[in-house]
Amino acid sequence: MSLNFDLPEEAVMIRDSVRDFAENVIRPKAKELDDQEKFSPEITKQMGELGLFGFCIPEELGGNGCKYLSYMVAVEELARVDGSQAATVAAHNSLGIGPIYFFGNDEQKQKYLPQLCTGEKLWGFGLTESEAGSDAGGTKTKAEKQNNDWIINGSKIFITNASSDACLGVTVQAITGSRADGKKEYTCFLVEQGTPGFEAKTMHEKMMWRASITSELFFENCRVPDANLLGKKGEGFHQMLDTLDRGRLSIAAMGLGCAQGAYELALKYAKERKQFGKPISTFQANAFKLADMATEIEAARYLLYRAAWLCDQGRNEYKKLSSMAKLYCSEVAHRCVDHAVQIHGGYGLMKEYDIERFYRDQRLLEIGEGTSEILRLVISRQIGCYEK
Amino acid sequence: MKILVCVKQVPDTETRIKIGSDKKSIDATDINWILNPYDEYAVEEAIQIKEKQGDTIVTVISVGPERSVSALRTAVAMGADEAILVKTDDDAYLDSLAVAKALVSVIKELEFDLILCGKQAVDDDNLQVGPMVAELLELPCVTFIADLKLENGKATAKREIEGGTMVIETSLPAVLTAEKGLNEPRYPALRGIMMAKRKPIDERQLQYIEPKIDVVSVEYPPTRKGGKIVGEGAEAVPELVKLLKEEAKVI
Numbered sequence: 001m002s003l004n005f006d007l008p009e010e011a012v013m014i015r016d017s018v019r020d021f022a023e024n025v026i027r028p029k030a031k032e033l034d035d036q037e038k039f040s041p042e043i044t045k046q047m048g049e050l051g052l053f054g055f056c057i058p059e060e061l062g063g064n065g066c067k068y069l070s071y072m073v074a075v076e077e078l079a080r081v082d083g084s085q086a087a088t089v090a091a092h093n094s095l096g097i098g099p100i101y102f103f104g105n106d107e108q109k110q111k112y113l114p115q116l117c118t119g120e121k122l123w124g125f126g127l128t129e130s131e132a133g134s135d136a137g138g139t140k141t142k143a144e145k146q147n148n149d150w151i152i153n154g155s156k157i158f159i160t161n162a163s164s165d166a167c168l169g170v171t172v173q174a175i176t177g178s179r180a181d182g183k184k185e186y187t188c189f190l191v192e193q194g195t196p197g198f199e200a201k202t203m204h205e206k207m208m209w210r211a212s213i214t215s216e217l218f219f220e221n222c223r224v225p226d227a228n229l230l231g232k233k234g235e236g237f238h239q240m241l242d243t244l245d246r247g248r249l250s251i252a253a254m255g256l257g258c259a260q261g262a263y264e265l266a267l268k269y270a271k272e273r274k275q276f277g278k279p280i281s282t283f284q285a286n287a288f289k290l291a292d293m294a295t296e297i298e299a300a301r302y303l304l305y306r307a308a309w310l311c312d313q314g315r316n317e318y319k320k321l322s323s324m325a326k327l328y329c330s331e332v333a334h335r336c337v338d339h340a341v342q343i344h345g346g347y348g349l350m351k352e353y354d355i356e357r358f359y360r361d362q363r364l365l366e367i368g369e370g371t372s373e374i375l376r377l378v379i380s381r382q383i384g385c386y387e388k
Numbered sequence: 389m390k391i392l393v394c395v396k397q398v399p400d401t402e403t404r405i406k407i408g409s410d411k412k413s414i415d416a417t418d419i420n421w422i423l424n425p426y427d428e429y430a431v432e433e434a435i436q437i438k439e440k441q442g443d444t445i446v447t448v449i450s451v452g453p454e455r456s457v458s459a460l461r462t463a464v465a466m467g468a469d470e471a472i473l474v475k476t477d478d479d480a481y482l483d484s485l486a487v488a489k490a491l492v493s494v495i496k497e498l499e500f501d502l503i504l505c506g507k508q509a510v511d512d513d514n515l516q517v518g519p520m521v522a523e524l525l526e527l528p529c530v531t532f533i534a535d536l537k538l539e540n541g542k543a544t545a546k547r548e549i550e551g552g553t554m555v556i557e558t559s560l561p562a563v564l565t566a567e568k569g570l571n572e573p574r575y576p577a578l579r580g581i582m583m584a585k586r587k588p589i590d591e592r593q594l595q596y597i598e599p600k601i602d603v604v605s606v607e608y609p610p611t612r613k614g615g616k617i618v619g620e621g622a623e624a625v626p627e628l629v630k631l632l633k634e635e636a637k638v639i
């Protein structure tokens with residue numbers, strides 16, 4: 001008998017600590033930061049002190065050497081309170097730090113990881129372009145070799161944690177020629193802020209994650225040395241897929257946390273709000289919504305935890321489950337915020353109530369790191385739908 | 389310097405408490421156990437002293453069932469150096485004196501300059517263990533401290549009392565019990581949590597100590613009855629006063 005649903009002690013302690021932190025430090029500020037569309041360097045610093053960056057990175061490189069499962073639990077707890085802060089943590093760990101740790105050489109790791117793990121500085125992952133969203137193969141950004149340097153030209157859009165003083169640099173995927181089979185060859189480069197020819201602009205007027213940084217990147221004859229190439233030339237596509245497989249788990253954790261937070265807000269409100277002389281939670285229409293939410297959250301949780309557990313075991317099956325978990329958790333979050341707003345009635349549409357923010361923040365989860373449609377495509381391929 | 393901190397594991401203050409089938413204890417299923425909030429102030433204070441003056445060892449001690457290990461680990465994750473658990477049987481009832489005696493049996497074997505406790509555990513609310521430990525060790529005791537300074541082998545503590553502040557000086561070693569506001573306890577950082585996982589906890593079995601008091605029953609607070617509207621405006625005041633005097637007996 002080895003099936004055991006108890007979380008390991010490490011994850012339980014991390015959950016308790018992150019929950020207290022999120023409740024006491026993030027919750028009181030979340031609404032104001034969202035209203036003002038403001039990134040908070042202070043909260044980021046405090047999250048760094050708590051150790052929320054560099055989760056799974058070994059201690060020698062400044063990380064904490066935690067299990068992926070513990071990382072998921074922490075992101076879930078942050079998202080239970082605020083999507084923006086969860087986004088900063090999830091993107092920095094999975095997309096910023098991850099590729100440097102998994103594909104970087106020793107020199108690159110020593111140079112960047114220690115300061116990225118403290119959260120002093122953030123790092124972005126630039127894949128999406130205005131004409132290459134779901135179709136990542138549509139990338140236009142190019143890098144050409146000149147002596148020992150690479151000259152990058154092109155642009156990227158919607159890149160999390162990639163601009164402002166908080167950001168140290170970005171990993172950027174570019175075309176570096178064509179492969180033997182005629183397909184385009186992709187390679188990733190590390191580009192530091194301040195490199196001539198590289199400009200990063202913060203994007204504004206977002207509907208969701210308003211306290212998280214989203215950036216547009218421009219490369220105009222941006223010159224980087226050969227030493228900034230990540231891994232080997234031509235490995236960019238594989239690196240990107242690998243990063244997204246793991247990254248999807250953290251978006252799933254955001255979906256789970258968002259669903260849990262919305263459910264708790266709805267349950268509390270429904271028990272307090274009275275109509276027709278009774279708490280509205282006692283009307284079956286509302287009670288059944290809450291029952292559905294609680295049930296789907298449980299299902300979502302064990303799908304995600306199992307995917308994370310497989311990832312910790314180094315078992316490749318996790319890739320299929322990470323797509324499933326991302327798809328399912330983000331859609332459970334959709335149904336939960338929707339029910340939760342309905343249960344709040346008119347008040348759910350007012351900014352004074354937290355659920356209004358959850359309703360907006362949820363929306364990205366079905367779009368970022370693979371839309372729900374693309375994930376269904378990925379899963380249907382994995383289960384063999386298109387094989388003859 | 390050597391600091392001992394006595395800690396207890398208690399139900400999370402947000403837990404909805406259910407009374408057990410014996411009507412004398414609380415039902416432990418579905419309880420989320422945490423480090424007693426007042427003990428967090430004590431642990432934090434000890435760690436701050438260590439950070440300020442260096443060369444200090446902080447040892448946390450708990451008397452309780454096996455699950456109390458996690459409260460000790462929380463303290464270690466915050467920064468305590470060593471942890472000792474005096475293990476009791478899962479369902480054993482210990483009164484405050486028995487707990488104090490169990491703590492003292494361990495403390496007597498240790499070197500220490502200062503003992504810190506929370507002013508009370510938020511489950512039993514007895515506020516007795518700290519003072520009893522002091523008594524059994526024949527040490528000075530200052531309760532409810534809201535500020536602490538250590539200088540030249542002396543401790544200066546502030547206590548908030550009705551309408552003012554009292555400043556107390558004591559020689560060391562002494563037993564001090566922590567009040568809310570003594571400091572701002574830190575959140576255990578991941579680094580500390582990972583370290584705590586690797587630290588062994590010194591577990592000892594409790595020598596049975598017979599409790600001298602017995603819990604007869606535990607009951608829920610009475611459910612609040614609905615209010616009563618006696619009238620409106622100034623005319624209602626005499627009736628209200630009469631009812632408050634005669635019926636509610638509060639004035």
Ligand SMILES: Cc1cc2nc3c(=O)[nH]c(=O)nc-3n(C[C@H](O)[C@H](O)[C@H](O)COP(=O)(O)OP(=O)(O)OC[C@H]3O[C@@H](n4cnc5c(N)ncnc54)[C@H](O)[C@@H]3O)c2cc1C
Binds near residue numbers: 127161364367374
């Ligand atoms: C706040 C935010 C943060 C982000 N952070 C990052 C980041 O850090 N790094 C990064 O590289 N990117 C990031 N992104 C980009 C994100 O991953 C893309 O927005 C996403 O992949 C979708 O691409 P698109 O917006 O171009 O939509 P499109 O690809 O244009 O899709 C439009 C619609 O068409 C559907 N569709 C497209 N193709 C198909 C198909 N073959 N079959 C069925 N339906 C299809 C899609 O599902 C979608 O509903 C971020 C986006 C946002 C909004």
